[in-house]
Amino acid sequence: MRLRALPHFSPLRVFFFTLALGAATGVDFVASSMMGIAGTHIRGGVHASPEDFLWSMTSYAAMASVVNLMLGRIARHASYRTFTVTGLVIAALGSLLCALSETPLELTIARAVQGFGAGGLFAASRILIQLVAARDERPPLFIGFNIGSLGLSAVTPWLAAELVESAAWQMVFVIQVVLALGVLVLVLLTYPRRVEPSGGIWQIDIDPMDWSVVILFGLGAMVLMHGLGDLRFYEFASSPSVALTPLAGFLLIGAAFARLHREPNLWLNPQALLGRRYLVGILFYAIYYFLNGLWNYLIPTLLQTGFGFGFQVTGEVLTWASTLSLMAMLCFSTIAPKVFGRRRYIALGYVMFAAALLMLSLRTMSGVSMTVILPALFLQGLTVPFVMAQVAGMTFAEFAEDDFQHAYAFKNIVRQIATASGTGAASLWLQYGEAIARTRLVERMTLFDLGGMPSMEELSRMGAMLETQATLVASANLLSWLAIFCAAVAFAALVIRWRRATQ
Template sequence: MKLRALPDFSPLRVFFFTVALGGATGVDFVASSMMGIAGTHIRGGVHASPEDFLWSMTSYAAMATLANLMLRRIAQHTSYRSYTVVGLIVAAIGSLLCALCETPLQLTFARAVQGFGAGGLFAASRILIQLVSARDERAPLFIGFNIGSFGLSAGTPWLAAVLVESAAWQMVFAIQVVLALAVLVLVVLTYPSRVKPAGDLWEIDIDPMDWWVVILFGLGAMVLMHGLGDLRFYELASSPSVALTPLVGFLLIAAAFLRLRREPQLWLDPRALLGRTYLVGLLFYAIYYFLNGLWNYLIPTLLQSGFGFGFQVTGEVLTWASVLSLLAMMCFSVVAPKVFGRRRYIALGYVMFAAALLMLSLRTLTGVSMDVILPALFLQGLTVPFVMAQVAGMTFVDFTEDDFQHAYAFKNIVRQIATAAGTGAASLWLQYGEAIARSRLVDRITVFDLGGMPPLPEMMAMASTLETQATLVASANLLSWLAIFCAVVAVLALVIRWRAAA
């Protein structure tokens, strides 16, 4: 299709331009997801304890938060094309540094570089779509965008498993270098040299940056996300102080926002974020990304530690589920103009999510086959257009181009924090759930059940079986509670008013 804002672009170039926009987003998605899928192998490669490895996760998220904070101001001064080019270069350098790491500290700094480059690419791409297209032109653009973003991330689980098993853990980052550079070439060839918004060209007065905002926001994001992730390693009953860390992070971010309110030229305008529609949409975004972080941690753990499937089989299954999500998003892009802005579709998505969780919880049995599990995984993959894309159609409908940039940048900051919260919650639940299940299982075993004291190999096999059963029991309980939670969210989607009464 042709775009009125880019009359010189042929329909073919417009398509590849949108694929490049999605590809830039996919670089961020891949960088995040590969750490979860291949995390055990990467941690072993740099000899990191779980606590040390967590810093490499939170350093990426914290620097991605800073990138989103600075995005609008830098992009308007240089252009979103320049921002994307520089971001991809920095992301490639960060990925290369990750591949060269030998210690946890090195990996933490390398991931920070990678996060600063890749973390703002999603928001930059989505804002750029808003600037180059009118509302009636937007829906077809997301076909190419979804191919680029979901296409890259769909192949990640299988690719990570194949690379790690056939070569070494460094290949996880080597492929990210290749992806970033490939997308960079596509961006250079297809992006317009400078995109003008509808109306007059903005005249931006770049004031000296308030580095206290940067320090408070960046430090707050890192402390908050590390504290949320750190929950997996401690029990609140024995270490109550661990709950203070996320609170300190929230307070630092609140201090940054108080300082932002006094700036004449804002990095991120809090006053543009106070509309009822946006705040309700942001709530549903936070719920989705919380569940997404939780799901991405729980399912690989359940498939490997609970069901006993190999790393490569797990990667293949997750890839097929992601491909189904891609196909669902492409179908949604075609019918989007007819279904956008309807709460019942969001409710339907969470009903489907609840059904998938309940199906999976009832199948957490020893020796279960993959054929029995796949329907639940595939059903969850079909929820993405409803629980994520539909929310987007309702959240940003009233924003002008300028306010949209503030709103979408802050949405991606929330994405980083909510994802970390979901991962931490899943880890904490499994930690408690496995401990309780293990204790109950052990209490049921007596010397008479064992037929006397068995040999050491049989004892080790029994210990392994107990660990597997504990994982299955804890996962089934978590999946059941999440099914109830999704059902409640479905009801909220129907009863909450998105707009203030006239």
């Protein structure tokens, strides 16, 4: 198809342009998801504890939040094409630094650089679709966009597993360097030089930048996410002071928004974000991305440490599940105009998610085969059109072009915080649950169970079995609680009014 805003673009170039938009988004998706998928290997490579590893995720999300805050100002001044090109270069540099990291501190700094480059690419790509295409032109564009974004996310686990098994953990980030540079070439070849939307948006004056907002927001996001993750290490009743860290993060972000409220044209206009439909949508977005970050860490850990599958098998399975999500999204793109705005589909998505979690929790046992696990993984993969795309259709339907940029930038700030919080919570929750399960399993063991005094080899073998069982017990408990939570979210989706009744 041709676009009225880009009449010189052939239909083939329009497709490759949308493919490039999606691929740029995929760079961000891959950078976030691979920390969960290959987290065990990366942690071992830099000798990081769960707390140290959490910093590498929160630093990425904090800098991504900052760049999303700056997105509108930079893009209006330099164009979204320049913003995307610069972001891809910085993302490639950050990925290279991650591959060269030898300590948790180095990895944390490198991930911050990576987040500053890749963290704004999703929002920039999605906003650019809004600017170049009229409402009736947009649905077909998401076919190329989904192939680019979800396609990269699908193939990366398998590719990373193959290379890590044959080389080293650094290949996880080497792949991301190559990916960012490859997408950079595609962007340079397909993006329009400059998009001039109606209303003269590019002529907006650039005010002096208020860096206090950036510092407050970035620092607040990092403190908040790390504080929420650390809560799993403590009993609140015995250590109430542990709540001070996330509270300090909330206060810092609140101070940033107070500044924005007084000077809305500096960075992000909070007055454009106060609609009930948008706020409810952001809540559902936060829930989805929290669960997504948690799932991307929990499932690879369960498959490898709990069930004993190798990284290569895990990568293949995750690639197949992600490919199924891509197919579901492509199908959804063709019928989206007929089903957007239906709360019951969101509820259906979370019911499916709850069923997948419950199925997996009931099958969390030693010696289980992959064929028993696959139905639960595939069912979860089918939820993406319902719990993500459907929410998008309801959240942003009423925004004008200028307000859409503010709304989508803030949505991606929430996405980064929620995803990192979910991944960090999964890491720390598993450690907490494994410690409890390990203690209870040891308490039940007697010399009679051991068959007398065991040898050193038997003790080593039993220690490995104990670790496996602890992982299985902790994972099963977490999956069960998450299934209940998803069922509650499904119910909430049906009863919460978004602005007007939508059935």
